[in-house]
Amino acid sequence: MFRTALKKGSMELIVLHTLTEGPRHGYEIGRLIELRSQGRLTYRISSFYPVLCRMEKRGWISGRWVEKEGERRRRFYRLTPRGEQVLAEQTAYWLEFTGAIDRILGVAHA
């Protein structure tokens, strides 16, 4: 049920958030989202990877190939300053938005 919502943009916010703790590679980001949403958001390359590409292109994140001893090389992403800014904006939007909905629906604030 969340799949359409994912395509519609909150995906970016989530990805940005996962990178606040440090650089991660694509598979790691995907699994982390699945894990933290307790499986409600499922990881699919087909919906996830284009978002990653787009965000990199916009300069919100930047990717770099990293080779580690004994492992195949992987592409690690980290937040750019622009990405941090976008994250702040989108987080604020999100909180405001859900807050408004809560108010309408009469859900009490925590």
Place this chain on the structure above:
Amino acid sequence: MPDWIHLVRERLALEALARGLEDSVIEEIAAQLEDCWRDALARGASEEAARAEALALIEDWDRLASDITVAVGSDPVEAADRRVEAAEHRLRRHPDRFDWLADALHDLRLAVRRLVRRPAFLLLALASLAVGLGTATAIFSVANAIFLRPLPIEDPDRVVEVFRGRGGNHAYPDFLRLQETGAAFIRLAACDEYWYGEGADKPVFLRSGTDLLRVSLGLVSGEYFDVIGIGPALGRLLVPADNRPEGGNPVAVLSWAFWQRRFAGRPEVVGSEIDLSGTSYRVVGIARSGFLGSSRMSSVDVWIPAVMRRAVDAPDVGYDIVTSDNSWIEIIGRLEPGVSLELAQERLTAILQQGDFTDQFSRQGVTVEPIQEAALKFWIQSRAIAYLRLLLLAAGLLVLVVGVNVMSLFLGRSDEEAAAYSVRRALGARGRHLAREILTESLLIALAGGGLALLLALWLNGLLVRLLAGGLGFSTAMTDLSLDGHVLGFTVALAAAIGLGVGIPAFLRIPHQDVAAGLRRGPVTGRGRFRLPGLPASLVVAQLALTMVLLTGAGLLLRTVVNLRADDPGFDPHHVLMLTLDNEHLPLASDQAGPEYARLAEQVRALPGVVGVGIAKVPPLAGQTWSGRMDFEGYAPGPDEWAGAYYNLVDPGYLGMMGIRLLRGRGLEPEDGYGSEPVAVVNEALVRRFWPGTDPLGKTLDPDPGEGREPFRVVGVVADHLYSDTRTGRVPVVYFPIAQYFRRTPILLVRTTTDPYSFVGAVRAAVQELDPRLNLHTPLTLEDQISAAGSHERATALLFLFFAATALLLAAVGTYGVVNRMTLQRRREIGIRVALGARAEEILGRVIGRGLRLVFLGLLLGLALAVAGTRLLGSLLFQVGAFDAVTYLAVAVILTVAGILACVVPARRALRVDPIEVLRAE
């Protein structure tokens, strides 16, 4: 282990990507699949199951390929962006010098990005700016051509006009004497570019074979071109040696435009002879291109020496200009270096007191004025200027409407972004930066709109020129609307003003201190009930009010146009051809005129298809008037009363041919000739005014009171008809027999059975058979003349209507925008209301009611403005008051309907809100 890279490469069609990029994408996806596969194996899955789990990460390979291509594909905006970024980078290497430029580039880049990402906003803003600024620019370029553009002469500020009294012309002998004594501090020249100029009463014709071409003639002294300070394009100009005694020096200089138009710029024209009104002139040169005379009112085709005046005049009115005291010529002068206007004025006054000048000059004194101001002095009072002023005002209102429109678009947008700005402030962005960013954006869009406006103005100018030259009688020089520095400056300044006027409030609306408050004001405003966003709503009210002013003006002018229509002129205007019968230069004694005109009428009457012929000095509804004081038998005018009537001089056939009804007595007969008893026919209006309740037949009237001539006896009374135009209306008219009251160059009117214009050739041939020297020119049907009569008003009304319609459209869009935003913001609330059982009418009523509240506020404010504004229309209106209730009511209805229409779409959208869907979307 499966070869993941190979597998991905097989299935993912990424041809559109660059090679290196494709490899990188494939490798990365392969890595993810492999990670997933390893995880599955580690959890103890079979190799087969692990492979299936990994492949399940990609549901649709083609879709993935196209999504990736779109996500990393090249976007023109991005590409441009990167180039600017690179330039920025290069600039940054020279830190101190180019910081500001790099900053500006950066801001510009951001602004372009943000604008391009909102095409609807961009298009709407650009379109309104283009229309509003475009019309304003077009109207301004007319004002520019008339008031601001310097005359195309050498150092125009040093050239002055010397007036008799405050604005009078001079007798030629006064010019000669002034010239002798003033030579040390001012170079003087005499010129007349008015009496025989464009549109003047006395047309001058260039004849080649049987072809006649009307030309605009300038009569100037030999010093003229030297004083003006322009040179020849070809040959020579007039020089002082051309001031040889009267009539003996037939030379001519052509204007560049006329030379091109009439002679296709052929150089051999210089040295050839041209025939002007029967006198042959040798063309000695062509004046420099662009020069059309000493004032903007003149558009001279041909200059001849002033001493040739007698050859231009009719032989019986021409006089010796070297000796005549008649004041007809203007004097212009170029101040010698170091001589100020005041000094020239002082010295000329001194000269005038000592010298031997005509009485009127000595008595009235002398005034010196810069020629650029003097040239406009008289014209500025004219009706055409009144219309122009009005149009400037209307264009100004339209610009306001557009400015307001763009502002409300902009504010709407910045409201949406207010939260983002607040966050950026919270993150430490400096106010200066935000301001710069917003202003760059608003200026960018305003200037882009200004650029489009200039293009639109170029196109509109073409239309305006036709309208102004045709309807308002502007001279050629005044309708040269080419874009020059003034016009460009005007448009850019206006655009910049709008840019700042829009950007500054948008910036000020960003919350400065309290970030939390800013966030709360974000995309969701208001609480509980339907509330309109404050500032955008007041802007829409302002728009509606200004629109009301324009609509009211347009309505009043339209009613004027309708009232001016001569539906019942009092005569039959159909199938009547009019031709000016030019016998100005023919020897024709007063006693011969009657029989001569009678023969001519008879000759034309004999043509097949001609059913009536008349001759009249004053054609009906041509805008010409001729009135004078008269003595009416038995009528004693009050002390301040002007007792007089309008003239017409007609032949015996005129009244019958026009279908002007004879009410009493008889019409004019062939027997009423020169030497027989002077008789006249009057109209009802005259009888009502001067002889009410008595029998007018047999009464006398005297058109030359006190001159002791035999008065005219009234023999008939005819019905009233419109005389010169609808405004003048049905005035008292006296018809004198043209045989008894002789004037040259009357109008020949021919009633035909079919298309009157097809008779021009036949009528001309018939007349010239009688006397080949007779010119018949300016063919026009009576119907065409009548329809041309209201063209001033029609032109203005049309432009007003255009302004008003544009403003109405913008105001409707503005209203739509505000109501629509309100509806969108209240979507959830509407959904809940619907869920709670609100009926459709209730929702509709709420939305439309909100919109109409704006409209009514606008109407109220507009009413106040319109009452103040339409008073300016005052004298231009006809048979409709500036406070005409019908017009105001109609305007109110139009605005209300437009307002309702603007609300209908958002209202319908509100109705379509599905409560379940809205609530679920939360």
